[in-house]
Amino acid sequence: MIKVAIVGTGGMARQHARVFQQIAGCEVVAACDVIAKRARDFAKRYEIPAVYTDVEELLDEVPVEAVAVVTSDAAHAPVSLAAIRRGKHVFCEKPLATTYPEARKMAAAAKRKGVINMVNLSYRNTAAIHKARALVDSGAIGRVMHVEASYLQSWLASTHWGDWRKQPGFLWRLSKAHGSLGVLGDIGVHILDFASYAAGDITRVDCRLKTFDKAKGNRVKGYTLDACDSAV
Ligand SMILES: NC(=O)c1ccc[n+]([C@@H]2O[C@H](COP(=O)([O-])OP(=O)(O)OC[C@H]3O[C@@H](n4cnc5c(N)ncnc54)[C@H](O)[C@@H]3O)[C@@H](O)[C@H]2O)c1
Structure with missing residues (x-):
């Protein structure tokens, strides 16, 4: 079973939760948003057991294989890098980052760790x-x-x-x-x-x-x- 955490639980995260939950062999085990109530309501709606407001804490405490980064754009790089540092695969929303150097840093970190850093260019x-x-x-x-x-x-x-x-x-x-x-x-x-x-x-x-x-x-x-x- 691939365990996934969803970070950022606003509008687009609903799509992530719905689709990940349809994939056999994949389980959404944690949700995180800097707005606690948003994270709690989201976790309740999609029956996700672990709820966090800090991604670093989530990654230290919940064993996940992959992280879906669905935060607003500015947090894509720091959240993804926190996950990659711990050897987690990342499925990051577009735009991958807000600057080219940041995007290169993410790609280089993923390569070094041998994990996937994939961007959701949904078209x-x-x-x-x-x-x-x-x-x-x-x-x-x-x-x-x-x-x-x-x-x-x-x-x-x-x-x-x-x-x-x-x-x-x-x-x-x-x-x-x-x-x-x-x-x-x-x-x-x-x-x-x-x-x-x-x-x-x-x-x-x-x-x-x-x-x-x-x-x-x-x-x-x-x-x-x-x-x-x-x-x-
Ligand atoms: N691929 C697509 O077609 C598509 C469609 C819609 C949105 N998106 C992307 O999805 C992302 C989210 O969009 P949205 O419409 O859901 O926005 P939103 O504002 O509804 O949700 C973003 C959430 O991220 C949370 N957040 C911000 N920083 C955080 C952090 N450091 N840790 C945890 N949570 C944090 C915010 O509190 C908010 O709840 C954006 O990057 C957007 O570009 C992609």
Whole structure:
């Protein structure tokens, strides 16, 4: 049985818990969030026995083989490195890290320890991307000279997923001080990954970034909304 800990128990962690629990031979044995109530509620909902607010404590006390890192972006590197140091495999959410040197450090640490440090670029699971790659690989569309890719996401413009002004899970994504790289970290990494997975290595990327005014003084609940929210 592979024992997994989920670190970060916000919105996306629900998906991790649901899917890990569907995999035979895999058991989610611990949950951790810096917000204790969030971790407790999550553990109760998914019947996870051990609950922590400190990942180092969790890793010292619970024998796990792998850690799913589903924290907000800024904590991906420190949490993953804590797990890798103890020889645990890591399944880390995108973006792998918030800087290139950090990402390289994680990759090097995983290599040294002989563990997997995998990043959840989830569009790799989509049939359309696989078909696009097969078309390119087979030569059906000839030599690819230029790729245009877009990804439209609506949480700033609609309330389908809730009101972004009221939810920390949206607000940190709009704030550099909360470790966000803005739309580049949130969506750009997906675009680059699915476009290059389909078309092959891309030598140059162009995009224009924009940060629209969204609130009075561009501040909401202690979050300064300065991370780019749009890219073309
Ligand atoms: N692959 C995908 O398609 C996809 C989709 C959605 C989100 N994500 C990624 O998943 C991650 C989480 O997103 P979310 O929407 O769940 O955000 P969220 O804000 O809802 O949840 C993040 C949680 O991490 C916790 N946290 C922060 N630092 C921590 C630390 N050091 N230790 C333990 N917990 C910590 C926060 O308290 C929060 O509860 C982000 O990196 C995001 O980019 C990926």
